[in-house]
Amino acid sequence: xxxxxxxxxxxxxxxxxxxxxxxxxxxxxxxxxxxxxxxxxxxxxxxxxxxxxxxxxxxxxxxxxxxxxxxxxxxxxxxxxxxxxxxxxxxxxxxxxxxxxxxxxxxxxxxxxxxxxxxxxxxxxxxxxxxxxxxxxxxxxxxxxxxxxxxxxxxxxxxxxxxxxxxxxxxxxxxxxxxxxxxxxxxxxxxxxxxxxxxxxxxxxxxxx
Numbered sequence: 001x002x003x004x005x006x007x008x009x010x011x012x013x014x015x016x017x018x019x020x021x022x023x024x025x026x027x028x029x030x031x032x033x034x035x036x037x038x039x040x041x042x043x044x045x046x047x048x049x050x051x052x053x054x055x056x057x058x059x060x061x062x063x064x065x066x067x068x069x070x071x072x073x074x075x076x077x078x079x080x081x082x083x084x085x086x087x088x089x090x091x092x093x094x095x096x097x098x099x100x101x102x103x104x105x106x107x108x109x110x111x112x113x114x115x116x117x118x119x120x121x122x123x124x125x126x127x128x129x130x131x132x133x134x135x136x137x138x139x140x141x142x143x144x145x146x147x148x149x150x151x152x153x154x155x156x157x158x159x160x161x162x163x164x165x166x167x168x169x170x171x172x173x174x175x176x177x178x179x180x181x182x183x184x185x186x187x188x189x190x191x192x193x194x195x196x197x198x199x200x201x202x203x204x205x206x207x208x209x
Contacts, residue, residue, distance in 0.1 A: 002036040004029050005087035009043045009105040010095045010140070017140040017181050017195070018093035024199050025091045025136065025176075028206040039083050043104040048076060051110045059114055077111045081118060089134050090170075092161075096141035100156045109164055118168040128169025136174045137161055144179040176201060 006026050010016035026038060058070035059077075066074075084090070094101055101109075112118055119128050137158075145155035162173055178198045183189045 002033045002089070003039065003087045004033070004036060005039045005041070005083050005090045007041045007043060007090070007105075007108070008093040009102040009108075010093055011044050011102070011104075012095070016093070016095065017178050018095050018138050020195060021138045021140070021176060021178060021198055021202065022091050022093040024202050025138065028202060029089070029091070032206050039087060041080075041083065043102075043108055047104040048080070048107040048111045050107060059116075077114060077117075080108065080112050081114065084112060084118065084130060084133075087133070089136075091136045092138065094137050094139050094157060094161070096139065096145070096155075096157050099145075099154045101160065113164060113168060126167060128167055130169035133170045134172035134174070135165055135170050136176060138176045138178070140178045140181055142180075142182040142185075146177065146179060174205075 004026065006022060008016075008019050008022055010018045012019070030036065030038065052073075054070075055073050055077075058066060058073045061070055092105070094105060097103070100106075115121070118130055119126050121127070139157055141155075141157075143151055143154075145151045145157075158175055165171075165173060176198060178194075181194070184191050184194055
C-alpha cells in the first residue's frame with residue numbers, strides 16, 4: 001500500500017500558506033493513490049521535546065542493554081522514525097522563520113536523525129538508511145529568497161533540508177516555494193491570487209507524474 005507522510009509545522013492554522021498547499025498536495029496524492037494511506041502529523045499540536053543528555057545516552061546504549069527508562073525516553077523518536085520508514089513519500093509544510101526552519105521542525109529532525117536508525121557509519125563514513133524515499137517541501141516565506149535574487153543568501157531552509165535529508169538517505173527532493181507572502185499582509189495581492197500559481201504547480205506535478 002503506498003503511504004504518504006504529511007507533516008505541517010506552521011503555527012498559523014487555517015491562515016497558513018504552507019498548510020493550504022500541503023492540503024492541496026495531499027488531496028491530489030489521494031486521487032493518484034486511491035488505495036493509499038496518509039499519515040498526518042502536526043508538529044504544533046504536540047511538539048517533540050528537545051534532545052537531552054539522557055536521550056543521547058539512551059540512543060548510544062545498545063538496544064539489548066537499555067533500561068525501561070531509556071526505552072521510554074526514546075519512545076517518541078522510535079515512533080517518528082517508524083513513520084518515516086512506513087511511508088514511501090513525504091510532504092512537509094515549512095514556513096521560513098528567521099531565514100531557517102520552524103523550531104518545531106528542528107526538534108522533529110533532532111528526534112529522527114539517529115545513528116543506527118536513520119543513518120549509520122560504514123568504514124568511518126555516514127550512510128543514510130532511508131532508501132527509495134522521496135520528499136516534497138512546501139516552503140512559504142514573507143520575502144522572496146529564490147536563487148538569483150538579492151536575498152538568496154538568506155535562505156538557509158533549502159540547503160539545510162537538502163543536507164539533513166540527504167544525510168539520512170533521502171535524495172529525491174523537490175521544493176515548492178511560495179515566496180513573497182508578505183504581499184498579502186500589505187494588501188498588494190489577495191490570498192487566492194497569490195495561491196493560484198502554486199496550486200496549479202501542484203496539480204501539474206500530479207498530471208505529469
